[in-house]
Amino acid sequence: xxxxFEARLKxxxxxxxxxxxxxxxxxxxxxxxxxxxxxxxxxxxEMAYLERGAALREDTRRPxxxxxxxxxxxxxxxxxxxxxxxxxxxxxxDYHRLMWDRLEALLSWARRExxxxxxxxxxxxxxxxxxxxxxxxxxxxxxxxxxxLIHPERGSFFFIGALFLDLELxxxxxxxxxHCGTCTRCLDACPTDAFExxxxxxxxxxxxxxxxxxxxxxxxxxxxxxxEHLFGCDVCQDVxxxxxxxxxxxxxxxxxxxxxxxxxxxxLARELLAMSAEEYxxxxxxxxxxxxxxxGLRRNAALVLGNVGAADDVEALELASHDPExxxxxxAAWALGMIDRQQ
Ligand code: B12
Ligand code: SF4
Ligand code: SF4
Numbered sequence: 001x002x003x004x005f006e007a008r009l010k011x012x013x014x015x016x017x018x019x020x021x022x023x024x025x026x027x028x029x030x031x032x033x034x035x036x037x038x039x040x041x042x043x044x045x046e047m048a049y050l051e052r053g054a055a056l057r058e059d060t061r062r063p064x065x066x067x068x069x070x071x072x073x074x075x076x077x078x079x080x081x082x083x084x085x086x087x088x089x090x091x092x093x094d095y096h097r098l099m100w101d102r103l104e105a106l107l108s109w110a111r112r113e114x115x116x117x118x119x120x121x122x123x124x125x126x127x128x129x130x131x132x133x134x135x136x137x138x139x140x141x142x143x144x145x146x147x148x149l150i151h152p153e154r155g156s157f158f159f160i161g162a163l164f165l166d167l168e169l170x171x172x173x174x175x176x177x178x179h180c181g182t183c184t185r186c187l188d189a190c191p192t193d194a195f196e197x198x199x200x201x202x203x204x205x206x207x208x209x210x211x212x213x214x215x216x217x218x219x220x221x222x223x224x225x226x227x228e229h230l231f232g233c234d235v236c237q238d239v240x241x242x243x244x245x246x247x248x249x250x251x252x253x254x255x256x257x258x259x260x261x262x263x264x265x266x267x268l269a270r271e272l273l274a275m276s277a278e279e280y281x282x283x284x285x286x287x288x289x290x291x292x293x294x295x296g297l298r299r300n301a302a303l304v305l306g307n308v309g310a311a312d313d314v315e316a317l318e319l320a321s322h323d324p325e326x327x328x329x330x331x332a333a334w335a336l337g338m339i340d341r342q343q
Contacts (some may be wrong), residue, residue, distance in 0.1 A: 004170070005113065005114060005169070006023055006169050006170050008113065009021075009023075009071055009106075009110060009113075009169075010022070010023070010071070012106060012109055012110075013071060013073050013106055016102050016105060016106060017075070017102065017252065018073040018074065018075050018102070018161075019073075019074050019075055019076045019154070019158060020073065020074040020140050020151065020154070020158070021071060021072070021073050021074075022071075022072050022135070022138030022139040022140050022172040023069060023070070023071055023072070023138055023169050023170065023171050023172050024060075024069065024070050024072055024134055024137040024138040024171050024172070024174075025068070025069055025137075025168075025169075025171045026059075026060040026061045026067055026068055026069060026070060026164070027059065027060060027061060028058070028059050029057065029058050029059060029060060029130055029133050029134075030133065030137075031130065031133045031143075032057070032058040032059075032130075034200075035054070035057060035058070035130060036054070036058075038200065039051055039054060041196075041202075042204070043196070043200070043201065043202045043203050043204065044203055045203050045204040045209060045213070045214065046213065046214060046215065046216075047203065047209075047213055053127075053128030054128075056128035057128045057129065057130050060129060060134060060164075062128075063123075063127050063128050063129060063164075064121045064127075064164055066119065066166045067119075067120075067121065067164040067165065067166050068165065068166055068167055068168050068169070069164070069165050069167055069168060069169040069171070070134055070138065070162045070163065070164050070165070071106070071138075071162065071163045071165065071169075072131075072134055072135045072137075072138035072140060072160065072161070072162045073099070073103070073160070073161050073162070073163070074135065074140060074151075074154075074158040074159065074160055074161075075095065075099055075158055075159045075161070075252065076154065076157060076158045076248055076250075076251060076252070077089050077092075077095065077157055077158065077159060077250065077252065077255045078157060078247070078248060078249060078250030078251075078255065079155060079157035079237070079243055079247025079248055079250075080247050080248060080249045080250070081249075081250060081257070081262060082262065083234060083235075083238060084228075084261070084262045084263065084265070085228050085229065085230035085231065085261075085263075085264075085265035085268050085269070085304065086230060086231045086232065086257075086261045086262070086268070086289065087208065087229075087231060087232025087233055087234050088157065088234055089157075089159070089232065089255075089288065090231055090232055090261075090287065090288040090289050091255065091256075091257035091258060091261045091262055092252075092254055092255035092256050092257060092258065092287075093254040093255065093286050093287070094286055094287055094288040094290075095124065095159045095255070095288065096124045096125060096126065096288070097286075098254055099122075099124040099159060099161040100122050100124045100126065100161070102161075103122035103123075103124070103161055103162075103163045104122055106163055107120040107122065107163060107165075110163075110165065114167070118165065118166065118167065119165075119166045120163055120164055120165045120166070121163070121164045122161070122162070122163050122164075123161065123162045123163075123164065124159070124160075124161040124162075129162065131160040131161075131162065132147075132148075132149045132160065134160075134162055135149050135160045135162075136149060136174060136175050137171075137174045137175075138171070138172055138174070139172040139173050139174060139175050140160075140175060141154075141156075141175055142175050142177065142178045142179060142180075143178075143199055144156065144180055144186065144199075144240065144242075145180045145183070145184065145186055145187060145195070145198035145199050146186035146187075146195070146201075146236035146237065146240065147199055147200070147201050148236070148237060148240075150179070150240070150242050151242075151246075152179055152242070153246060154246050154248075155237075155240065155242045155243035155245070155246040155247050156237050156240065156242065156243060157237060157243060157247055157248070179242070180198070183241065184198070185239040185240060185241065186235075186236035186237075186239055186240055188239075189235050189236060189238075189239040190206075190235060190236055191207065191225050191226075191227060191229075191233075191235060192205045192206065192207060192210075192222055192225045193205065194206040194207075205222065206233070207225075207226055207229045207232070207233035207235075208232045208233050210222060210226065211226065211229060211230065211231050211232060211233070211292065211296070211300050212231060212232060212291055212292050212296070213291075214296075215293075215296065215327075216327060217299075217327055217330050217331070218299070218303060218331070220334070223303050223306065223307075223331075223334060224306075224307060224338075226300075226303055226304065226307060227304075227307055227308075228265035228266075228304055228307065228308055229265075229304070230265060230268060230269060230272075230297070230300045230301060230304050231289055231292060231297065231300060258283075258287065261289075265304050265308055266304070266305065266308050266309060266313075268301070269300075269301035269302075269304040269305045269308075269309070270301075270305070270313065270316060272297050272298055272300075272301035273298060273301050273302065273305075273316045273317075273319070273320050274316065277294065280294045280297075295323075295325040295327055295328055296327070298320065298323065298325070298328045298331075299325075299327045299328050299330075299331045300331075302317060302320050302328060302331035302332040302334075302335045303331050303334070303335060305317060305335045305339075306331070306334055306335030306336075306337075306338035306339065307338065309335065309338075309339055310339065310342070311339065311343065313335075313339065314336065314339060317332045317335050317336050317339070318332075318336065320332035321333050321336060
């Protein structure tokens with residue numbers, strides 16, 4: 001008996017290096033009310049694009065009319081590597097491009113198999129899709145209390161991507177159970193107490209938002225709580241028992257850490273403050289860390305030095321306190337005050 005197109009499509013995705021693949025039918029998003037409530041509470045902070053695309057996110061048929069099904073894939077980014085100043089997901093090559101290229105290659109394969117009139121569209125955080133909702137629907141995991149999608153045999157250290165197709169495919173069973181039970185480790189461990197309730201994150205307090213998405217000044221009361229986190233945060237994943245049991249050694253060479261990004265926070269912070277615009281452009285070409293922009297990374301570096309620096313960082317911080325970028329000046333002035341207080 002020949003395998004169905006669905007089975008061959010999923011096998012092809014796994015053959016291309018994805019770790020999981022499942023199929024979902026497109027339609028109204030079940031968790032849309034939760035998403036609406038989250039926006040209404042202002043939990044998205046300055047991420048205005050989430051609000052702008054809200055209506056499109058509520059029904060997966062809206063972003064690209066004509067599409068009927070989605071192949072949803074995941075790709076692991078390790079998890080066993082030591083914690084560091086840069087979240088694991090961003091230490092190597094930018095995942096968006098890498099996964100998108102693979103999904104495009106998968107679309108070309110599907111066209112060869114199914115017919116050249118097949119149309120499709122790849123998404124890796126590149127469109128108005130609630131990816132975790134879609135992935136749950138494709139059977140790939142449940143929404144943890146930390147809001148991450150967790151798979152019972154893989155944990156949560158993986159990215160999500162999707163290939164939308166204008167084909168009616170047989171869907172997989174949605175993931176219907178929930179396996180957090182009475183555990184609250186992620187809620188208790190969050191350095192900034194960013195969870196409003198289990199499963200609801202106030203992004204405005206999340207270190208990932210503060211160090212990556214926020215363009216302006218980090219609120220003063222949260223600065224010391226950033227600790228050594230210079231870009232992103234993995235705390236609510238590290239403490240999760242599902243990751244402690246199932247996190248893997250990084251298997252995708254493209255995500256291997258670039259020099260200095262998995263090391264010491266103080267050294268990296270000093271390097272960032274000393275780096276010229278040209279050096280920054282060369283060092284972070286093709287990296288997801290560019291999302292924070294140069295001034296954002298320098299702001300974060302100054303704040304980290306305020307938390308872990310000492311007297312011999314004063315000179316670099318004084319220089320940064322005259323930076324052309326106001327956010328860097330402000331962060332450096334705060335850091336100088338913190339170091340001064342220790343003496
Ligand atoms: C905006 C965004 C952020 C924001 C907000 C995060 C958040 N929790 O909402 C910030 C900048 C803080 C962020 C941080 C991170 N992010 Co992010 N982020 C996104 C993005 C672009 C949109 C998420 C979104 O729409 N949030 C709005 C909320 C309401 O939606 P949601 O969290 O998906 O929640 C759903 C369910 O939990 C459920 N739900 C929500 N509330 C409730 C309440 C109840 C009662 C119920 C029943 C259900 C429910 O409904 C929601 C809608 O479907 C997605 C990519 C995408 N297009 O989906 C990546 C994405 C979610 N991020 C990702 C990653 C890796 C991270 C970080 C781990 C990065 C890091 N190490 O720093 C952290 C994790 C922080 C955390 N605890 O969430 C991955 C997650 C993969 C996974 N296994 O889940 C995604 C999917 C990107 C990708 N393509 O792989 N992120
Ligand atoms: S990523 Fe860090 S700051 Fe954000 S919710 Fe998780 S533990 Fe809290
Ligand atoms: S730490 Fe516990 S509560 Fe949080 S997501 Fe993991 S299992 Fe769920």
